Amino acid sequence: MKTISQIFYKSVLSFFIILGASLTMSAQADNQTISFKVYGVCGECKERIESAALDSKGVKKAEWDIQTDMLVLVGSSKMDKLKVAKSISKAGYNSEFAKADKKGYDKLPGCCQFVEGADKH
């Protein structure tokens, strides 16, 4: 029984060490919020814009609003809006800071291949 309780304490301990470490990291994290416009038209666009933004360095949370075209990002100091815009451009979308990459745009599903100014759907 001794070995079992030892294993148990070890695993509980290691869990709290990990938890503690992440808490410390988050305490150090000085999050900032930035926002800019990305032009999309539908729900599928939302998924692609947000995942492209989240894949960029430092981004912890990304939310795009279909009504206002506004992308709101929360992230660490490593987050760079130009890099995020580039990643979104590669995914095929126009934004305030970058034009859509042609290759990315061609790969978009039909519902997302908007002519600029197309109706939201």
Next chain:
Amino acid sequence: MKHILFYFSAFIGIIGVGHAQDISVKGVVMEEMNDGSLVPMEFVNVYWQKSTHNTTTDSTGYFFIAHGPDDGEQLIVQFLGFTPDTIKVKPGQYLSVVFKEEASQLEEVVVAYRKRTTEVSFLDPLQVQSISKEELFKAACCNLSESFETNATVDVSFTDAVTGAKQIQMLGLSGNYTLLSQEQMPGVRGIATPFGMLYTPGAWIESIQISKGAGSVVQGYESITGQINVELKKPKDEDKLLINGYYNESSRAELNFFTRKNVSPMFKTALMGHYSVRPTEHDRNDDGFIDMPTGSMLTLANRWDYHNNKSGFEGQLNVQYIQDTKEGGQASHHEHTHPLYSTKIDADRIQVFAKLGYVFANKRYNSIGSQWGFTRHNQKAAIGNSLYDAGQTSLYGNWLYQSIIGDSRHKYVTGFSFRYEDYAESFRGSIYDFKEIIPGAFFEYTYIPDNRFTVVAGLRTDHHNLYGWLVNPRIHLRYAPNETTVFRVSAGSGMRTPLPLAENLGWMASSRTWTIGEPGETKNDYPYNGLEMEKAWNFGASITKEFTIDYRSGLIAFDFYQTRFTNRAIADLDISPQQLHVYNLNGKSYASTFQVEAQYEVLKRLDLKLAYKLQDAQITYQNTGLRKQIFTPQSRFFANLSYVSSLATYKGHWRITGTAHFTGSQRIPDTFANPVDFQLDAESPGYWLFNAQLTRVFSKTFEVYVGMENIGNYKQKPVIVDAENPFGSYFDSGLIWGPIFGREWYVGFRYILK
């Protein structure tokens, strides 16, 4: 009907982590029907536009959302197929939202969020874990038994070398005490127990729900430790075509496919297939016996779905056919001084399920349903000199009625069920035949005063033609003091008919003489020479806490469950190494488990899961009194780390996952009466197993995976007692506590057309 059919499938509430405050907004969401009546809408997503803290409506259309300082004033009420409604609200306000279907406008609304691959339901009063398809993709997953490789709750035993039988354990007890269901219909049970886990191909599985503790009375009286429900891919699925191929080091090759077609707007159909084969004999440990049986399995399924929105009728029909052949025993190339000891087990099975439901117009909470099942299973086994033939015909039917009492805070499900089972077995010349005819009735009441509290109280009474009246009460309580914490308590009784031959098939490959029940001196007419029904009570409690640290979510859960048997059929292997006696429990038997599990996205896209389980299972044996149950590890530790290279899953990316399992020492049946050479240790050593898998997703339609199981190449030694003399009096190949084959690589691909 949907409510009934999937009543106990896990409903995963997407509960955002909010700052619990007293200031809140409550309300109700309704749909205006064509005739002007209002119907409550379930599963409607309600969230703050600014912070996205969200909740969903319950089956009564009711929602409750806390309001924090960063939530803003705009509340969005959103449901698939309807234009989202944005409302400016003041905290404390009671809202009434009415949606109206606009015939021309069907908008696709995608709510983007990162779902954990194993979710613990927040709203369900039962402690339910849901394993998604994505989680299943983390392991080789050839069949249902392997689906639990990245799960800590269900333990899978090692396939025994000679017969290939594979079973699971949950809450420290054999899978016999867990109700296995397929889409809430009775799944693998009875004669199919030893191999049934292999009959559901992994590639067909859409999701699995594991609920711990006494289950719902609607599903029957058999769930004692819990329920494992498997949802297969459906005709209404998104995927049009799936092809999966797999090959591993033991030369096992496998091909799976799924395809679906819309025959008409109301009729949909799907066809599924699986063929696997292991043609080559392997004897890595050089004991003369092949390490796993060779053989092949073919299974085909056809499903039909009928859905009529106008009339309210829904229906399903599923037909599955299985053919399985296994050969094991001594390797044919080995030099033997006697005839070969060989095993051949052939099985075929046909199962048909049908479901029909009707939802009353304008009263979504009111529905009638009926479910029907028919199964025929044949199995012929020759294990050494022992012949075991078994057949089972099952017929199952139930009628369910769901409604409310007064208002929708008080819901109930009630109905009748009927089961007919015809068993015919013969083993070493003895014949065991019996029939079960079991009509029953059940009533389950659910009280949901608000989002915080739920009570489910159920009672079922069945009349068994052999065992008389069976009464089983069950109760579940859920209390969520805030949006991230849930307490659950459950208690209930369960019963089952023991099937001592099928359940202990692995031990047929031994020199043991079998005594079933008390031949010649039975005091009753029960099957198997007087074995009584197994009866047990299960009590459990759990706490689940969700948290978000730095925008990454996690959860921690503690649970404790105890099963206490009032009767149990004990398979006693300790009397002597040459005997096996199955008899009624006379004294105490219980199993207690304590489990702690934690999940957290430790770094962006890197998920960590840790679990530790402490188990204590004891049985009062005839000769030795209260003792540890055999082959039940006292402790288990589990860790899984998975990384995905991109959240944009529509394009190419990588997935990598690694798992470590520790299995504590297990009691091995006594062998000290054998000559010294044929004695085993009293306990197995504890050991670690490591698995890893790498998946390359090339596009939405194609992915390739490679993996390795048991990287540390750990093997049980010895596997077989007196392997040299399989017809001698010391031979035993059923004492399995660890892996036999050792390290094994595998490769596979998936082709998916949406």
